[in-house]
Amino acid sequence: MSQDKTPATAPSATPELTVPGRRRFLNSAAVAGLGAGLAACNSGSQSAAPAGAASGAAPAASGGSGHAGTSSQPGLHPKPGELDTYYGLWSGGHTGDVRVLGMPSGREILRIPCFVPDALVGWGITNESKKVMGTKADGSLRYTVGDTHHVHASYKDGDYDGRYAFVNDKINSRIARIRLDYFVCDKITEIPNIQGFHGIFPDKRDPVDEKINYTTRVFAGAEFHLPLPNDGKGMDKPETYRALFTCIDVETMNVRWQALIDGNCDLVATSYDGKLAASNQYNTEGGAHFAEMMSAERDACVFFHIARIEQAVKDGKFKTYGDSKVPVVDCTRKSNEDPKTALAAYVSVPKNPHGVNASPDGKYFICSGKLSPTATVIELAKVLDWFDGKLDKIDKAIVAEVELGLGPLHTAFDGRGNAFTTLFLDSQVVKWNVDAAIKFHGGDKTAKYVVDRLDVHYQPGHLNASGSETAKADGKWLAVGCKFSKDRFLPVGPLHPENEQIVDISGEKMILTGDHPVRGEPHDFIIFKRELLRPKQVYSLDDFPNAIKDPKDGGITRNGKKVTVKMTTQAPAYSLPEFTVKKGDEVTLIITNLDKVEDLTHGFAIPKFNVNFIVNPQETASVTFVVDKPGVYWCYCTHFCHALHLEMRSRMFVEA
Amino acid sequence: MSQDKTPATAPSATPELTVPGRRRFLNSAAVAGLGAGLAACNSGSQSAAPAGAASGAAPAASGGSGHAGTSSQPGLHPKPGELDTYYGLWSGGHTGDVRVLGMPSGREILRIPCFVPDALVGWGITNESKKVMGTKADGSLRYTVGDTHHVHASYKDGDYDGRYAFVNDKINSRIARIRLDYFVCDKITEIPNIQGFHGIFPDKRDPVDEKINYTTRVFAGAEFHLPLPNDGKGMDKPETYRALFTCIDVETMNVRWQALIDGNCDLVATSYDGKLAASNQYNTEGGAHFAEMMSAERDACVFFHIARIEQAVKDGKFKTYGDSKVPVVDCTRKSNEDPKTALAAYVSVPKNPHGVNASPDGKYFICSGKLSPTATVIELAKVLDWFDGKLDKIDKAIVAEVELGLGPLHTAFDGRGNAFTTLFLDSQVVKWNVDAAIKFHGGDKTAKYVVDRLDVHYQPGHLNASGSETAKADGKWLAVGCKFSKDRFLPVGPLHPENEQIVDISGEKMILTGDHPVRGEPHDFIIFKRELLRPKQVYSLDDFPNAIKDPKDGGITRNGKKVTVKMTTQAPAYSLPEFTVKKGDEVTLIITNLDKVEDLTHGFAIPKFNVNFIVNPQETASVTFVVDKPGVYWCYCTHFCHALHLEMRSRMFVEA
Numbered sequence A, B: 001m002s003q004d005k006t007p008a009t010a011p012s013a014t015p016e017l018t019v020p021g022r023r024r025f026l027n028s029a030a031v032a033g034l035g036a037g038l039a040a041c042n043s044g045s046q047s048a049a050p051a052g053a054a055s056g057a058a059p060a061a062s063g064g065s066g067h068a069g070t071s072s073q074p075g076l077h078p079k080p081g082e083l084d085t086y087y088g089l090w091s092g093g094h095t096g097d098v099r100v101l102g103m104p105s106g107r108e109i110l111r112i113p114c115f116v117p118d119a120l121v122g123w124g125i126t127n128e129s130k131k132v133m134g135t136k137a138d139g140s141l142r143y144t145v146g147d148t149h150h151v152h153a154s155y156k157d158g159d160y161d162g163r164y165a166f167v168n169d170k171i172n173s174r175i176a177r178i179r180l181d182y183f184v185c186d187k188i189t190e191i192p193n194i195q196g197f198h199g200i201f202p203d204k205r206d207p208v209d210e211k212i213n214y215t216t217r218v219f220a221g222a223e224f225h226l227p228l229p230n231d232g233k234g235m236d237k238p239e240t241y242r243a244l245f246t247c248i249d250v251e252t253m254n255v256r257w258q259a260l261i262d263g264n265c266d267l268v269a270t271s272y273d274g275k276l277a278a279s280n281q282y283n284t285e286g287g288a289h290f291a292e293m294m295s296a297e298r299d300a301c302v303f304f305h306i307a308r309i310e311q312a313v314k315d316g317k318f319k320t321y322g323d324s325k326v327p328v329v330d331c332t333r334k335s336n337e338d339p340k341t342a343l344a345a346y347v348s349v350p351k352n353p354h355g356v357n358a359s360p361d362g363k364y365f366i367c368s369g370k371l372s373p374t375a376t377v378i379e380l381a382k383v384l385d386w387f388d389g390k391l392d393k394i395d396k397a398i399v400a401e402v403e404l405g406l407g408p409l410h411t412a413f414d415g416r417g418n419a420f421t422t423l424f425l426d427s428q429v430v431k432w433n434v435d436a437a438i439k440f441h442g443g444d445k446t447a448k449y450v451v452d453r454l455d456v457h458y459q460p461g462h463l464n465a466s467g468s469e470t471a472k473a474d475g476k477w478l479a480v481g482c483k484f485s486k487d488r489f490l491p492v493g494p495l496h497p498e499n500e501q502i503v504d505i506s507g508e509k510m511i512l513t514g515d516h517p518v519r520g521e522p523h524d525f526i527i528f529k530r531e532l533l534r535p536k537q538v539y540s541l542d543d544f545p546n547a548i549k550d551p552k553d554g555g556i557t558r559n560g561k562k563v564t565v566k567m568t569t570q571a572p573a574y575s576l577p578e579f580t581v582k583k584g585d586e587v588t589l590i591i592t593n594l595d596k597v598e599d600l601t602h603g604f605a606i607p608k609f610n611v612n613f614i615v616n617p618q619e620t621a622s623v624t625f626v627v628d629k630p631g632v633y634w635c636y637c638t639h640f641c642h643a644l645h646l647e648m649r650s651r652m653f654v655e656a
Helices: A021-025 A028-040 A067-071 A127-133 A306-314 A380-387 A434-441 B021-025 B028-040 B127-133 B306-314 B380-387 B434-441
Strands: A086-091 A097-103 A107-113 A151-156 A159-169 A174-179 A184-190 A195-202 A217-224 A243-249 A255-261 A268-270 A276-281 A298-305 A328-330 A344-350 A356-358 A364-368 A374-379 A398-403 A408-413 A418-423 A428-433 A450-455 A460-465 A477-482 A498-504 A511-518 A525-529 A555-559 A562-570 A578-582 A586-593 A602-606 A611-615 A620-626 A631-636 A649-655 B086-091 B097-103 B107-113 B151-156 B159-169 B174-179 B184-190 B195-202 B217-224 B243-249 B255-261 B268-270 B276-281 B298-305 B328-330 B344-350 B356-358 B364-368 B374-379 B398-403 B408-413 B418-423 B428-433 B450-455 B460-465 B477-482 B498-504 B511-518 B525-529 B555-559 B562-570 B578-582 B586-593 B602-606 B611-615 B620-626 B631-636 B649-655
Touching: A086 A151, A107 A184, A107 B511, A127 A184, A127 A620, A151 A195, A151 A525, A159 A195, A174 A195, A195 A268, A195 B631, A217 A268, A217 A276, A255 A306, A268 A356, A276 A344, A276 A356, A276 A380, A298 A306, A306 A328, A344 A374, A344 A380, A344 A398, A356 A408, A364 A408, A364 A418, A374 A380, A374 A408, A374 A434, A398 A434, A418 A460, A428 A434, A428 A460, A460 A525, A477 A525, A511 B107, A555 A578, A562 A578, A586 A602, A586 A611, A611 A620, A631 B195, B086 B151, B107 B184, B127 B184, B127 B620, B151 B195, B151 B525, B159 B195, B174 B195, B195 B268, B217 B268, B217 B276, B255 B306, B268 B356, B276 B344, B276 B356, B276 B380, B298 B306, B306 B328, B344 B374, B344 B380, B344 B398, B356 B408, B364 B408, B364 B418, B374 B380, B374 B408, B374 B434, B398 B434, B418 B460, B428 B434, B428 B460, B460 B525, B477 B525, B555 B578, B562 B578, B586 B602, B586 B611, B611 B620
Parallel strands: A255 A328, A408 A460, A562 A586, A578 A649, B255 B328, B408 B460, B562 B586, B578 B649
Antiparallel strands: A086 A097, A086 A525, A097 A107, A151 A159, A159 A174, A174 A184, A195 A217, A217 A243, A243 A255, A268 A276, A276 A298, A298 A344, A356 A364, A364 A374, A374 A398, A408 A418, A418 A428, A428 A450, A460 A477, A477 A498, A498 A511, A555 A562, A586 A620, A602 A611, A602 A631, A631 A649, B086 B097, B086 B525, B097 B107, B151 B159, B159 B174, B174 B184, B195 B217, B217 B243, B243 B255, B268 B276, B276 B298, B298 B344, B356 B364, B364 B374, B374 B398, B408 B418, B418 B428, B428 B450, B460 B477, B477 B498, B498 B511, B555 B562, B586 B620, B602 B611, B602 B631, B631 B649
């Protein structure tokens, strides 16, 4: 293979690729970059790909019953009335939400709006949701787009504790917290001085206080480097741009600290002992252009020593940038050469790695090569040894670097010593044994680390297994997020769904059990046993300071042009059958749903004023709007509630 | 039973119902109303309910494997790679969209944004979609909420022709047209002088010109009556309020005419010969309050004689209201007493009917009683006889009025003479034979019209069967939109999904084959064979006047503070790796996706400016925004496209 370092061809000159089948999605620019990556990898090699699977000849893409169909196991879809046994929390991509799926059925049960308005529930319409989302001075929403990628949940004793989930917004550098009792987003924080916030991960215990055996921090990695502060100066000097790694407190959702690094961040992993967090880095070059970002043969995984960083903050060893008051510690290479005082360490990883995942035994972080066909296994005890001055070179923490196939991205685990890695270019999942890989890397070329391969449809990004990111990984179900779904579902125009495939991993061989179309574009997800959650299905009136506990307490009050209308709902009627305001009034409408029955949600819509929202059982919600047109406006219930739902109405009279 | 006409108890005094099981969703107000309805029905009675099903004792609601589970037939879920055989088009309720499902799997393949912004595709963000949605003078969206209920498709020769689908917005009285080649909404019309626009239905051929054997009109029914015009005068005189029935041209999407009626409209049906349209009326009382709307024992189904109405418009026999130029013809009872000149006729139907459906043989419209346990079968030939002066009383067009069970709402057909009606209160689908019902009503009390009953979970609203609303009804699959899903899926907090149940109706007995959770709240849907559509998956550059066909034609042009940035995309790069604008500029960004490969969609996001949208293969889209902050803004691809997707970026420099 060629060692040619010529950058990929310029976009405008990219010829169309004519390779048939699944690889037609890739153009020659990628193949060129990939070639360079392959050439650079020679520390581990095991030709474990089955005939045809990882060779240039791709399986045929046409027809619904492709390669993977042959290993399918039908009949696992639940019968009517059968409950799923696992929850899945899926990020919603640029839908800006989090989705709750039942597993193994793959059925979507709920969407939790976070960063983007949601007309179904009135997210971004009610005053309560606008307060969570954030508004401008004029009361309108600060942001109306989002891009969620990674969803993770809070831990206790190495397993999910059912308190919170967290999800990132890449577009506007925000992190949202979701309460897992009511399945609602209750807090959103915008992180200063970063762009391209991609990976997040909660910590699993405190790095110092052993009694804190649960999540108190969540870490955030930023992909894009920026002038600091980003005020319009130094824009033409990308070599001076910097990226930051961020720590957020999970209770206050305030940013605790940030770390200035060399290169960029991508995904994030945390250790089970709470001492380490890490992020893979695909742009150690600090390149601003496509070709520059893939010029180096090796990039890195940067490790953060949390206790030392927080001591540095306590000791005042930090800077701040721009308007932000957040302390920023120095984690650049140059300032952290002495292991005994280093806040961070950079482990070398092949070409543009994607994904860093913690094994459930707590021993390893595994980085995938993306443009190298390898996975790199890093032993955490050795990383700590380096920080303690017991290991002379940080790269000696690498205990395996083995070939898996083309385009490795993310890794999941079955809790029985096996890892499952997506191969984006091969459109495969490869199952491999971590111990065998370490033996092979150590010189035992008889060690067969590849256990099985499964073709998926097509271009898998993230994958995850039940409990994979906990100490309780149970090796039952694997889901694979396939970015392309060509020919797998009925055609619906140019915009295709993605394909979340479900795989039974309980045996030696992987068995594909289901294809599930999903609206673009989920990225990451977690899957866990249903017993871990204890959801509440009816709110408590006492949780809402503005609740109207008795219909008699409702009515209209006026303060100048500000009018407050309070009413209650009980199927099939609103407590105010009509109410009168004047043109030009600013109306605040507060509604309490007095129905106590589970599932008995009401809606409230007013024509022509962009008012529609729902009120769940025993919930109170409010909306504020200006009435600028006279006339009769029939308010009505938009959420089915009762046989006389259509008759559930009120009238707003707007006097001229 | 009581003939007591006392209105239902006032909302604030409604006691909570303590009846266990499925009926706990209903309170005593409904039961009171229902009792009155039942009392009024005595023209047909056949106790066909199985033991326990329609009696006061409801089946137990707890537990996932309820009554319906016992008749389930597992294993019908498609294997991985198997395509569905039918499309389903589902309305999305207050999500404001239309959803495309594969049937019989029930898998959601696409959501088509219509009335509400959609952050995934950039609907409401791109200039192209804002033009379809409608904007205020300042360029912001006129409406951001919607409430879709009924989706129907265009016809040719009595079957769907794959051109268009149509869907209503109840909140803001809009109708959207969807192109079924690209599965996108291309036109939205706001209907004047109405509120509560609920039912829609396309015509199936022209009432006069036999050569026009396809859809050219779509009809719209308005539930809420209003002062005409609705300008703030006469608000306290609901007896003067009026509702309108509307006809829209499907090509121009302009409103052709409206009809002033007595009472209100609800659902709409059209005849196969194009001569008649009809709407059921649940508020012939013109009541403004809940109790008033259910005071009369019989309401109506109003029939419109299309040819006569259009002749009246031609003859100038119309009024206009307010600012609207739309001709409004007079279809009130008083003005249409002479059958020979009548534009409309009111057929009596029991108490607060819901739903009017055309049988596939073209002979009947069937109205459901809602608060009466009956379905009313109206023979269209007899309605035409009345208009021709051959039938002395319009109510003689009723050929059957038979008891089905509690809370009948909507009716579907299998093309073999059987009808399927949802019983909201009984949480059942009842299968009944139309000819047998007519015989029973005619006096043959041995005629057994009820064929089968199936318990569903719970409170079914709409149902529909494959091809049911066409002359090609094939009696294969039935879907039932159950409004409540308690205990059928994993708990996800207070907001429950609805449950679209799939039923095999190919045999004598109905067989429940699947439960599918759906995000609230779909109402109506149609199901048809996949062969009827011929979707396109790649756009044509020539369809976009502002397309950039060669990357060299891209770049930046300035006109004062207005800046136009043109670029192309080819995975994994944008043709402009950076571009510079000034603080205060109004930037219009035009992007053409030059990738030609199916499924290769790109996104374009800019942090902090609420810009994110997608560009499908060979599509051009644009966005306009003001840059009010200096700095570097990394633009990036939000829609997965390539192994180097993360590296697909550009930079916007905003100079201070």
